[in-house]
Amino acid sequence: MxxxxxxxxxxxxxxxxxxxxxxxxxxxxxxxxxxxxxxxxxxxxxxxxxxxxxxxxxxxxxxxxxxxxxxxxxxxxxxxxxxxxxxxxxxxxxxxxxxxxxxxxxxxxxxxxxxxxxxxxxxxxxxxxxxxxxxxxxxxxxxxxxxxxxxxxxxxxxxxxxxxxxxxxxxxxxxxxxxxxxxxxxxxxxxxxxxxxxxxxxxxxxxxxxxxxxxxxxxxxxxxxxxxxxxxxxxxxxxGRAVNFKIEKAPPRPGEVVLKIEDLVVTGPQGAAAVNGLSLDVRAGEVVGVAGVDGNGQSELASAIYGLLPAKSGRILFKGRDITRTSIRERIKMGIAYVPDDRQRYGLVLDFFLYENLMLKAYHKPPFAQNLINQFDIRAEKGPLIRTGDLSGGNQQKAIIARELSLVPELLIVSQPTRGLDVGAIEYIHARILAERDKGRAVLLISFELDEILGLCDRVAALSKGQIVGILPAAEADERRVGAMMGGIQEADQEAVHA
Ligand SMILES: Nc1ncnc2c1ncn2[C@@H]1O[C@H](COP(=O)(O)OP(=O)(O)OP(=O)(O)O)[C@@H](O)[C@H]1O
Ligand SMILES: [Mg+2]
Missing domain, CATH: 3.40.50.300 (P-loop containing nucleotide triphosphate hydrolases)
Structure with missing residues (x-):
C-alpha cells in the first residue's frame, strides 16, 4: 500500500x-x-x-x-x-x-x-x-x-x-x-x-x-x-437530515407590470454596448428568469435597473413611472431590492460587523439583525458582532439575501443568488424567492444555472449579446430549447434548423 x-x-x-x-x-x-x-x-x-x-x-x-x-x-x-x-x-x-x-x-x-x-x-x-x-x-x-x-x-x-x-x-x-x-x-x-x-x-x-x-x-x-x-x-x-431537491411551487398569479424595460442600451467596461436594445416586462407575482452564458450583458442589465450604471438610451419604468435617471437611493425607497452577483465587491462591507451589513439600508427601522441571522440560518457563532469578512463564503451570501428580502421590496432583482451555497441553504433561498412572488412581488432572476432558472421561473428569457432573443413560458421551457436560444438562435431559426 x-x-x-x-x-x-x-x-x-x-x-x-x-x-x-x-x-x-x-x-x-x-x-x-x-x-x-x-x-x-x-x-x-x-x-x-x-x-x-x-x-x-x-x-x-x-x-x-x-x-x-x-x-x-x-x-x-x-x-x-x-x-x-x-x-x-x-x-x-x-x-x-x-x-x-x-x-x-x-x-x-x-x-x-x-x-x-x-x-x-x-x-x-x-x-x-x-x-x-x-x-x-x-x-x-x-x-x-x-x-x-x-x-x-x-x-x-x-x-x-x-x-x-x-x-x-x-x-x-x-x-x-x-x-x-x-x-x-x-x-x-x-x-x-x-x-x-x-x-x-x-x-x-x-x-x-x-x-x-x-x-x-x-x-x-x-x-x-x-x-x-x-x-x-x-x-x-x-x-444531517433529508433534503428536498424538487422545487414546489403554486401556479403564478401575475398582476400589473412592475418593471418595464424599453429598448435599453448600457455601455460595458470596454466601451461597447453590453446591453444592446433590450426590452422586457416583469409583472407582480411572477418570477422572470434571464438565462444566458456569462458575459452577455447580465451584470450591466442588473446594474442599470438598480441604478449603478447609467442607461445610454432606452427607458426603465417602475410601476409606470420613468426611473431611468432616478438615483439609487430613490429606487431603494420606491421598493427595488438587489442581490448582486459579486458579493464581495458590491454586496457587503467586509470590515463591518455583520449587524451593520444587515442594517445597511434599513438603519431607520428597528434593529433586527439577530432575527435575520436566525431566520436565514446565517452561521455566525459570535452572532451579529462577527466581522463580516470572517463569515464563510456561503454565509456572506445568505447575509445579503437576508438584508435585501428584509426590505420588503416590490421588485427584487437577484443575480446568481445561490452561488456558493450548500444544498440546504439553496432549498431555503429558493423557497423564500417563491414566497416573495406569492406575496405579489415581481422577481427578476439572473442565473447561469439553468436548473435554477427552470425550477423557479414562470417565464424564461434568453439573453444573448445584450438582447433578449426569446421568451418562453415555464411550461414550454426545457434545457434544450433555452440552451439553443442562449446560443443566439431565435425560435424561428430553430424551427428552420430542425425542418
Ligand atoms: N479568520 C477568521 N476569523 C474568525 N472566524 C473565522 C475565520 N475564518 C473562518 N471563520 C469561521 O470558521 C467557520 C468555518 O469557516 P470556513 O470558511 O472554513 O467554512 P466553509 O466550510 O469553507 O464554508 P463555505 O462553504 O460557506 O465556504 C465559520 O464559522 C467561519 O465564520
Ligand atoms: Mg469556504
Whole structure:
C-alpha cells in the first residue's frame, strides 16, 4: 500500500468564539480525486488553509507523503509541492499569462536579464501536457474567467505541485467550463497528481471524485467512496437530515407590470454596448428568469435597473413611472431590492460587523439583525458582532439575501443568488424567492444555472449579446430549447434548423 499523499489527523482550529475544525481527520491517497463536502461554515476552507500554511492548527498532526511535519507558511507548502487555486483568483490584470505564472520565480538568462522566452516555452509545454489551453501572451484582463482559472492551475504546476487543492473552483464557471475543468482533473490524475476539490454541487462530485470527505459544523463525519452513494445520500450525510431537491411551487398569479424595460442600451467596461436594445416586462407575482452564458450583458442589465450604471438610451419604468435617471437611493425607497452577483465587491462591507451589513439600508427601522441571522440560518457563532469578512463564503451570501428580502421590496432583482451555497441553504433561498412572488412581488432572476432558472421561473428569457432573443413560458421551457436560444438562435431559426 503506497503512503497517502496527505494525512491530517485530529486537526483542531479555534477562532475567537468558533471551533472551525474540531478534531478533523482527512486522508487523501496519491493520485486520487478527493472531494470535500460540507454546509456553509462547516470548516472546509479553514482545513485547506491549514494545509497550505495560511493558518496554524491548534491541535492535530499533518503528514505529507508519510512524513510528519509542520507547514508554517505558504512557502513551506510550495516546497512540499502542494498548491492551491483559491476561489478568488490572485492574478494581476494588466500582466500577461506568462508574467503572472512566473511571478516571483522569474527566469534569468546567464547575464541576469529576464528570460521570458524560456518561461513561455515551459508554459506552452505544461499547457500542452495537461490540456490547459491558454495564450501565454494574452493579458489577464482580456481573457475569460475559465481561462484565468487555467492560468492559476498552470501557476501551481509551474512550481511543480503534485498535490493540487481547489476551493470551490466551479462556482464561477459556466456549465461548459465546468465540464472542461473536470476533464482537466482526470488528466491531472492520470499523470499521477493528487487533487482535492471543494464543491457544493453533488453532480460534480459524482462525475469526478473517487472519494469524498464530509464535514458538518467543524466535525469529521465520514470519508466515503463516491461510487457507493447517490447524490441524495451525500446531501443527507452533509446536512444531517433529508433534503428536498424538487422545487414546489403554486401556479403564478401575475398582476400589473412592475418593471418595464424599453429598448435599453448600457455601455460595458470596454466601451461597447453590453446591453444592446433590450426590452422586457416583469409583472407582480411572477418570477422572470434571464438565462444566458456569462458575459452577455447580465451584470450591466442588473446594474442599470438598480441604478449603478447609467442607461445610454432606452427607458426603465417602475410601476409606470420613468426611473431611468432616478438615483439609487430613490429606487431603494420606491421598493427595488438587489442581490448582486459579486458579493464581495458590491454586496457587503467586509470590515463591518455583520449587524451593520444587515442594517445597511434599513438603519431607520428597528434593529433586527439577530432575527435575520436566525431566520436565514446565517452561521455566525459570535452572532451579529462577527466581522463580516470572517463569515464563510456561503454565509456572506445568505447575509445579503437576508438584508435585501428584509426590505420588503416590490421588485427584487437577484443575480446568481445561490452561488456558493450548500444544498440546504439553496432549498431555503429558493423557497423564500417563491414566497416573495406569492406575496405579489415581481422577481427578476439572473442565473447561469439553468436548473435554477427552470425550477423557479414562470417565464424564461434568453439573453444573448445584450438582447433578449426569446421568451418562453415555464411550461414550454426545457434545457434544450433555452440552451439553443442562449446560443443566439431565435425560435424561428430553430424551427428552420430542425425542418
Ligand atoms: N479568520 C477568521 N476569523 C474568525 N472566524 C473565522 C475565520 N475564518 C473562518 N471563520 C469561521 O470558521 C467557520 C468555518 O469557516 P470556513 O470558511 O472554513 O467554512 P466553509 O466550510 O469553507 O464554508 P463555505 O462553504 O460557506 O465556504 C465559520 O464559522 C467561519 O465564520
Ligand atoms: Mg469556504
Amino acid at each position: 503506497p503512503v497517502p499523499a496527505i494525512e491530517m489527523l485530529g486537526i483542531t482550529k479555534i477562532f475567537p468564539g468558533v471551533v472551525a475544525n474540531n478534531r478533523v481527520n482527512f486522508t487523501v491517497e496519491q493520485a486520487e480525486i478527493h472531494a470535500l463536502l460540507g454546509e456553509n461554515g462547516a470548516g472546509k476552507s479553514t482545513l485547506m488553509s491549514i494545509l497550505i500554511g495560511l493558518y496554524e492548527p491548534d491541535g492535530g498532526i499533518i503528514r505529507v507523503r508519510g512524513q510528519e511535519l509542520r507547514i508554517r507558511n505558504p512557502n513551506d507548502a510550495t516546497a512540499l509541492r502542494i498548491g492551491m487555486v483559491h476561489q478568488h483568483f490572485k492574478l494581476i490584470p494588466n500582466f500577461t499569462v506568462t508574467e503572472n505564472i512566473v511571478l516571483g520565480l522569474e527566469p534569468r538568462s546567464p547575464l541576469g536579464n529576464l528570460d521570458l522566452q524560456s518561461a513561455e516555452e515551459r508554459v506552452q509545454g505544461l499547457s500542452h501536457a495537461y490540456g490547459l489551453a491558454v495564450d501565454p501572451r494574452s493579458k489577464i484582463e482580456d481573457i475569460t474567467v475559465g481561462m484565468q482559472q487555467r492560468v492559476e492551475i498552470l501557476k501551481i504546476l509551474y512550481r511543480d505541485a503534485d498535490i493540487l487543492i481547489f476551493d470551490e473552483p466551479t462556482a464561477v464557471l459556466t456549465p461548459q467550463e465546468i465540464d472542461e475543468l473536470l476533464a482537466i482533473f482526470r488528466r491531472l490524475k492520470a499523470e499521477g497528481k493528487t487533487i482535492v476539490f471543494i464543491t457544493h454541487k453533488l453532480k460534480e462530485i459524482k462525475a469526478a471524485a473517487d472519494r469524498c470527505t464530509v464535514l458538518r459544523r467543524g466535525k469529521f463525519i465520514a470519508t466515503v467512496k463516491v461510487a457507493d452513494l447517490g447524490e441524495r445520500e451525500l446531501a443527507e450525510m452533509m446536512v
